Amino acid sequence: MTPRTILLAGGGHAHVEVLRRFGERPERAVSLVLVSPDRFTPYSGMLPGLVAGHYSHDQAHIDLEPLAARAGARFVRDRIAALDADGRAATTASGERIAFDLVSLDVGSVPDMRFPGAREHATGVKPVDAFLARWEQVRSDASAGRVGRMAVVGGGAGGVEVLLAMHHRLSKDAPARVPRFVLVSDRTNLPGPANRALLAKLRAAGVELHLGRGAERFDAQGVTLAGGEHVAADVVFCATPATAAPWLAASGLACDDRGFVRIDDHLRSPTHPQVFAAGDCASQIGRVHPRSGVYAVRQGPPLAANLRAAATGTPLATYVPQGRALALVSTGGRHAVAVWGRWSVAGRWVWRWKDRIDRRFVARYRVDGKARAG
Numbered sequence: 453m454t455p456r457t458i459l460l461a462g463g464g465h466a467h468v469e470v471l472r473r474f475g476e477r478p479e480r481a482v483s484l485v486l487v488s489p490d491r492f493t494p495y496s497g498m499l500p501g502l503v504a505g506h507y508s509h510d511q512a513h514i515d516l517e518p519l520a521a522r523a524g525a526r527f528v529r530d531r532i533a534a535l536d537a538d539g540r541a542a543t544t545a546s547g548e549r550i551a552f553d554l555v556s557l558d559v560g561s562v563p564d565m566r567f568p569g570a571r572e573h574a575t576g577v578k579p580v581d582a583f584l585a586r587w588e589q590v591r592s593d594a595s596a597g598r599v600g601r602m603a604v605v606g607g608g609a610g611g612v613e614v615l616l617a618m619h620h621r622l623s624k625d626a627p628a629r630v631p632r633f634v635l636v637s638d639r640t641n642l643p644g645p646a647n648r649a650l651l652a653k654l655r656a657a658g659v660e661l662h663l664g665r666g667a668e669r670f671d672a673q674g675v676t677l678a679g680g681e682h683v684a685a686d687v688v689f690c691a692t693p694a695t696a697a698p699w700l701a702a703s704g705l706a707c708d709d710r711g712f713v714r715i716d717d718h719l720r721s722p723t724h725p726q727v728f729a730a731g732d733c734a735s736q737i738g739r740v741h742p743r744s745g746v747y748a749v750r751q752g753p754p755l756a757a758n759l760r761a762a763a764t765g766t767p768l769a770t771y772v773p774q775g776r777a778l779a780l781v782s783t784g785g786r787h788a789v790a791v792w793g794r795w796s797v798a799g800r801w802v803w804r805w806k807d808r809i810d811r812r813f814v815a816r817y818r819v820d821g822k823a824r825a826g
């Protein structure tokens with residue numbers, strides 16, 4: 453029997469688990485192809501810690517190459533530029549056409565940069581490699597005293613975490629030259645029950661808060677808010693809400709009104725049974741939850757099982773996401789806030805707890821001759 457080709461588009465949080473599981477239990481009826489622009493995929497939980505200097509690049513990234521090799525997957529270092537869902541083929545940015553029997557999409561999302569001047573004068577916190585490159589440049593400029601004010605636009609957990617991580621790192625790099633930090637958010641409050649603890653940390657770091665008015669325009673001098681006030685900044689990072697890659701909606705797949713791929717409880721497109729999707733790029737019909745790594749990670753095992761089942765013609769499993777998830781929000785130093793529903797608690801022990809969870813997660817995907825079971 454000719455093996456069925458499963459194209460894994462993106463090396464996100466769900467696909468690392470798919471690779472791990474196919475590596476643990478190879479499927480003769482399946483030929484895997486992984487397309488990812490990067491060999492090293494960042495683990496979102498450790499990204500603020502990487503910025504803050506608590507982790508090295510290697511500690512906060514998963515190496516896709518050995519993971520793909522162990523699963524017998526052909527690794528194409530490129531990005532998907534177009535998908536023909538009906539024609540069962542994808543085209544990469546360099547023009548390679550990859551035909552598939554099944555495709556699984558785990559390509560993440562990027563912050564909304566569709567404001568005038570944003571692409572020219574600000575940097576999104578994703579794609580992570582571009583963000584980290586810009587961050588290294590900002591560190592060296594700040595140490596040389598060339599950055600007076602820095603703004604983060606977006607007051608969700610990710611934006612606050614990144615701002616506090618950057619402040620922490622620059623305070624260590626050159627304590628006498630720490631820029632003044634600014635947080636801009638269209639929300640009047642920071643995320644839910646963590647509000648008080650995060651506000652206290654932001655105030656302790658001397659952060660200037662502009663809450664309740666979103667950014668409308670970006671220029672070389674900073675950000676103009678709704679209502680017209682201009683907030684000066686030499687450097688601006690965007691942690692605005694997630695947006696979907698435009699090629700997803702152009703693929704012929706059913707998408708929601710924001711361009712994210714609709715999936716059913718089998719993590720499969722309701723219109724194209726040969727297409728599966730997970731993580732930030734997908735919207736599970738009737739199941740509303742935040743776009744966070746926690747949910748992408750949880751989709752990994754059922755996605756792996758359903759890709760295997762679809763390839764071998766066995767019944768698909770149903771996946772119902774958890775109603776709420778534990779959020780562990782770091783605050784720059786080795787301190788974090790834990791949020792569960794309406795309950796929250798903060799402390800250095802919370803950071804140590806988060807640190808243990810995050811290190812254990814990444815270790816599962818280190819091949820080193822023996823991948824860990826779980």
Ligand SMILES: Cc1cc2nc3c(=O)[nH]c(=O)nc-3n(C[C@H](O)[C@H](O)[C@H](O)COP(=O)(O)OP(=O)(O)OC[C@H]3O[C@@H](n4cnc5c(N)ncnc54)[C@H](O)[C@@H]3O)c2cc1C
Nearest residue numbers: 462464465496497531532559560610731732743744745746
């Ligand atoms: C600063 C920050 C901190 C965060 N902290 C947390 C946290 O602590 N906990 C948490 O749960 N969530 C956190 N999040 C949210 C989290 O990052 C995302 O929800 C999570 O990464 C989604 O996982 P994913 O698998 O969908 O996509 P990703 O992890 O983004 O992976 C997508 C992969 O696809 C690749 N890709 C992109 N486009 C293409 C293409 N065209 N072709 C092929 N490959 C492509 C990318 O290179 C990437 O490797 C944070 C987000 C930010 C911005």
